[in-house]
Amino acid sequence: MEIQNNRVLLRGKALQDFSGPGLSRLKVERRWLRWQLAVDRTSRYKGLSKPEARELARELARLVDVHEEESARRARQMALEMLRDGLSRELEELLTWRDRVEDFFLKAQSTSRWIARDQLKELLSERPDLSTLLHHPSADLEDALSETEVEALRSVRAPIWTRRARVNKLIEANELAARKDFLDRIEKSPLTTEQARAVIRLDNRVQVVAAAGSGKTSVMVARAAYAVMRGFVPAERILVLAFNASAAKELQERIAARFKAAGIDSTGLHASTFHAFGLSVIGQATGRKPRLAPWLESGRDLEKVERIVDQLRDEAPAFRLKWDLFRLLFAKVGERDADWWDPATKVVGHRTFRGETVRSAGEKAIADFLFLCNVNYEYERPYAHDVASPDHSQYRPDFYYPDVDLWHEHWAVGADGRVPAEFVGYEAGMEWKREIHQTFGTALLETTWGEILDEHGLEDFAAQLRRHGLSLDTVIDDPDRHMPGAQPVKNADLSMLIRTFMSHVKSNSLDRTKLRSAIASLPMGPARYRAQMFADLYWQVHDRWQGELAAHGYVDFEDMLIEASRALDRGAAISTYDMVLVDEFQDSSSARARLVGSLVHGEHKYLMTVGDDWQSIYRFAGSDMGVMTDFERWFGKGETLKLETTFRSSQEITDVASAFVSKNPRQIPKSVTAAQGPSGTPVRLARIAASDLNRPEPELAEAVATYLTSVSTRLAAGQIAPGPNGGLTIDVLGRYGFESDLLPRRPPPGIDVQFRTVHAAKGLEADYVLIPRLVGGTVGFPSLIDSDPLLDLVMPNPDPFPFGEERRLFYVALTRARREVAILTVVGRESPFVVELMAGGLVTLVGEIASGEAGSGLPPTPCPKCGQGLLRERTGRHGVFVGCTRFPTCTFTRNRGDIAVGVPPF
Template identity: 50%
Template sequence: MLVWLLAILAVGSGAAGVVIYRKRLSARRAMLAQDAEESLRECREWRDEVAATVVQALADGRWISRDNVEALIDRRPRPSTSMRMLARIHGRGAEGRSLLDYLGTDLDQVAESTNRQILEEELVARKRFLDTIESQPLTDEQAAAVITFDNRVQVVAAAGSGKTSVMVARAAYAIERGIVPAHRILLLAFNKAAAAELQDRIETRLRAAGINADGVRADTFHAFGLRVIGRAEARKKRLAPWLEAGQDVEMIERIVDELRDSSEDFRYKWDIYRLLFSGRPNTPDGGTPDGYDAATATRGYRTFNGEIVKSEGERLIADFLFAAGINYRYEEPYCHDVADAEHSQYRPDFYYPDVEVWHEHWALDRHGNPPATFRGYAESMRWKQNLHRTHDTKLIETTWASIVDRTGFQALADDLKHHGLSIDWNPDRPAAGATPMKHKDLARLVRQFMAHVKSNSLTAEALEQRLKNASKEVPRYRAGLFLELYWAIHVEWQKRLAEADAIDFEDMIVTAAGHLESGKVDMGYDLVLVDEFQDASQARARLVKALVDKPNRHLLAVGDDWQSINRFAGADLSVMTAFNDSFGEGPTLRLEKSFRSTQTIIDTAADFVVKNPRQFKKQVRSSQPEDGPPASLVLVRNPYERATALAAVLDDLARRVRDGEIHPRAGQRVSVDVLGRYNFDKDLMPRKTPTELDVSFRTAHSSKGLEADYVILPNVTAGKLGFPSEIADDPVMALAMPEPDEYEHAEERRLMYVALTRARRHVTLISVRGQESAFVVELLRDGRLTRSPLSTAEAVETCPRCRRGTLTMRERRRDSKKFYGCTSFPSCGYTRNVDDAPF
């Protein structure tokens, strides 16, 4: 009533005011009613569109994709206020409430339930296609991966689970169902052999199915990148000739030689890094002992000169002195007898007999502090410094901080010259002890670093920022030195590319991705299928994303994180583990039925690889009816017996074939793959192999994607060139590489998984007693290996302390008493008397 009176006062008193108010009220109500009706109409149309989408999808057997759902979400109307307020007034109350409720529909659930029904119906309706498109009928897992035609689909495929069959059938399904025409389908592989196999398989299987495959194309990433660049720039690029010949590391060496010849500064920095800084820890208490001095029963760090020193800092000094041609003695007793009740006779770190100068190297950081665990260190320093003052002996002092900052070496050289010593710098002086890093190895490190820098489009500024933000594991001073060397080489590399009017592998991908992202070119593919997705780099991920970054385009990425073994070449496992973050929402499917290996091999390999918690969990099942025997370990007495052992294993397999214990597959000989960690393992192969067997040697890396009846790993031993390889990545690689996997030997563990799962029937490992690799020790500890009767060495026991080595009998030099010691010595010093615990 109050509102009515105020309205009348506003327009005037009397009957005329009431009439005016009523007209205005009526007009307002009419406008609200019209607005409400318009809003109701929009809601009805949207509801009908959703319903029609579902009905049509079910009728056509066509997947409701993520793009379909997003389009419906984008068109979802917003109900007007008038619709909410006035629906009841116009008799639309029930319909209005119903429509308002429908607007809250979870379209993801609608699509999911509809697609589930489509999948079930398509499995039945397309059974003949699914059973015949490949040589063997597709499994339910494979068929689901073919039919699940969402915009972004990742398939996590176990070894031997038929991922290629999925890719072939997916392309065939898209063509046959009219989803994507053949000429708009692209398959991407990582090497020429894989691309050629995909192309041949597509053409052969689709032809057999009566499907026209004309236009379907399988390419390597690099070949496709060149096509993109040629289309975008109207000028085809060519690969640099030295890369075509596989001479990339050699080109880095040539560039380095020229830079060393033209610049004394570059030469010195290159030598300092190669000899002293590569792989060194970042703190004075870091590092792992790698040497043993039997005379003093001391574990420590072996120098180029051959002695064992007590710290990494002392090794840095000793190796510098060796390269500088300085005559020195390590821990020479002090020239005065200063032993007392609290101190043994003083032995300074270094002594220079030619000039009678002593040298102490202090484990101090840049703030002048020793490691917190070094108790009484400051007091010991003061005592030693006072001795030199008291006895008026000449003392040179260096600190860890100054040495790792490089400035300490120049200061040390100046001090030595001041005291009358001459510097005869020879970085290639033959070493009697530890082996200096080779020029080629440092060149290889630079090339690997370059691959990551280019793939991740990192600038000098970006790397400097990464260095500032780096964790303590990245040695900042030495990393800074490496970056100085790297950018000098990088500039020369790019100069040579320009002079040759050529391009390198990384620029092929990065440049192509840039053209696609900018819209300068559109290659027009609506379905992209990527093989071995676990090996994709960030650059490859950019290219793939740019290819499908338009509405109604489809990506199927197939990979196995358990087989990610190419991080050194730029692979970034996070491309797979964070698939949806990079490419958009979509289902992740699994292929967990293996058509290759026995269940025993599968379980052994799976349990081994998933020790790393970052790996996807899979429940892999074998299609074979029998579990098969466990893996065998042939243990020999010394490294020279490995070749004999390999020949014995091959001869034993051949005998069992002759005796009818082993039956070849129809029309084939029994196949055996001998898988080495390195190419030089091929030297263990016998000159002639048994005629009953088809024997091949491969490296474990090159075996991926292949299979054989039997697999033999001929050299599963410990050491830098063992399996696992103990050649650690230089810490500077962390600046350019993907986030590191902190699990020990993570990539080597995956490589072992690849090697194990190449076998259909059985795996044999050959190792040396006392040199068993950490992987052999672990497999023994887990009960996954049985000792082969072909072994010539006795059984082994795992070290109870480190659990990484085994116990082997040794003899003490001083009294010839026998004891058991850990094979991981000197990093593990566990010992046990023979009488205490006989084997």
């Protein structure tokens, strides 16, 4: 026997050769007391000693292992060759694709052009199907590939969007350095780094969120100039959209001037209003450019609604009745909790037209209806019989009609026939009262809140009164009669609500079915009934409005924008623009956003919007903050960049304004820094004592004059540095136009004083800002008029944050100031904004309070219960105590503490 080259040779009658699988035929075994080598257990080679047998067994085992390893190697090699053969097509495509990707990124770096999202998506659309290769489960895949193929596979497996971000970062750094001269000279002042980045990041969808005074217009001008200068987009294929003609004109002129200064040709670059552009699109699509309704061109749309309402009231008694009922009785239903306290009766509740205080909104609706119908009634008159007992005080039914000896109970029962769960024992009380009337044989009329808020609830109520012998005037006979108590909503205010509602209905392409569905989603109760009643009125005005448009071939803003979008979507009009820049984007309606989306639909379109959601203040004109906060839903994925350096206000003003407005979680967060740093004065607040809280205007006017004189005196004394023209500009910013009456006829010398509403002041600035009337109330700041929940029915993204838009309006007022903000309020009528500012330590209290409750030395302390009112001294049966200024809405009280505080003068 010999072992050679991993083979076993046995010599006998014939030579036997064992190798590979044949080795398994050999086995060393013990036979009795001797060791031998057996072949297939049929032939044996004897004579092995024990050591020889062990050595031979080990050697045979080694030979078997060698054979198995070689077999496994050959099998693996064959498998890899088969695997490679099966992937040959994909391997070839892998290398080609790797080269394509490398060329793509190398070209981007060599041309130093930002890689837009659409460019990478287009590249990825050409990617071959490498699914088998990329997702092959074999752990030996890389062993089957060459080194080049392995590197290509690893490259392709790496996230390509991450690589884009890395390459874009290099491109941005290179461009910031290479284009420094351009970025320093395209505007009068060099662009900041955050502005320059917004210019260079030429992505398909970019939203620039710009803080007040952060130079957003500079970014728009520079971005357009950069695109033209680099040859990325021709000037004639760039469109700038603004919200009014003056803004569009200003942008056009600024673009022309700055392009010329930079040696760039701006020929063909067009700045337009949305409305002018929309009309041109429709003209292109139809061959007839429509005409905007003349009442819209002249800004008389609200007057048009009022005229339509007057026509409908004259023509249709049913409309007149429903309009007057809604305006008088239901316009404020559910607006607020109890807001009145009668010192004579000690009743906390709702004030009626007649001037009394009732306990519930339902009782107010009935009392006001009775007043309008000239029905003689008494509220909570003691019952004719003494029924007081240990368990019950003397019975006082809700209403009594002395002319017909009729008692009336109005039950807190909803449309579902149920009493609110929190009214424990209420149903037992209902039964007790019914039994009282049965016992004494007195007539009882019963109504429920659910019945009154039914479509024919008041008609049925009036019919019941007539059956009992009462005579009722028709409400529409004299709906504007003198009312000694609460005042109803004015026709103009309701018309404004109709117009605002219309803007959102049209912008969001709502019809009767969709609105009906939205109303049906409301819970049964006052809100749903009120919405149904309002919708019926609205559609009648809407139909008349549309009829007058059609009769004269006119269009309105919303219909025009929607039609222009449809024309672009269906290809009836073709957009010739590759880059669209939109100014003041926070003021966009859904219709405007849809038009923008249609303009940039398709590949390789570049959209940049610039705006500040913190300054979204035109909800009444149809704007929808959601087009900013839900940017990606409207326009697809993109970048959101922020301009957080303001060049207008001091850091003190900036911090106060930002802290106040940014509490709304639905807004886009920003961290705003003032370029001038903490060089200004704190925001200052003066609380003015008024002899009549309902008419504090005389004292406020005096305080305005005092403040203006103070500024003038400090300027003359050299305590204040003059402006560039040698004087100072002061804007007095009111929530309402009537506040202009607070200004003195002749301002002090050295200062230029202008009154503006806060809405009108948007986009403007002054050295000093005075907010002269930050008070609470229906016509206060925040306004309780412009926040009707009906608007939430027609907005896809209603803002649920309390007074969200009013808070943004206040932010706009604060951020108009370059140097200083001063605020006036009235003791006892402080706005909840005042309370919040004071509670947060955001204002410095100044001025002197001459008399009244504040003269007691009670410091301005926010109410710990509601947080919206201040504590004030009151006198009750047990002496002096402290209560909330929002009483009766807030009923917090506590003992008077000894707290004294002094405040500096203006």
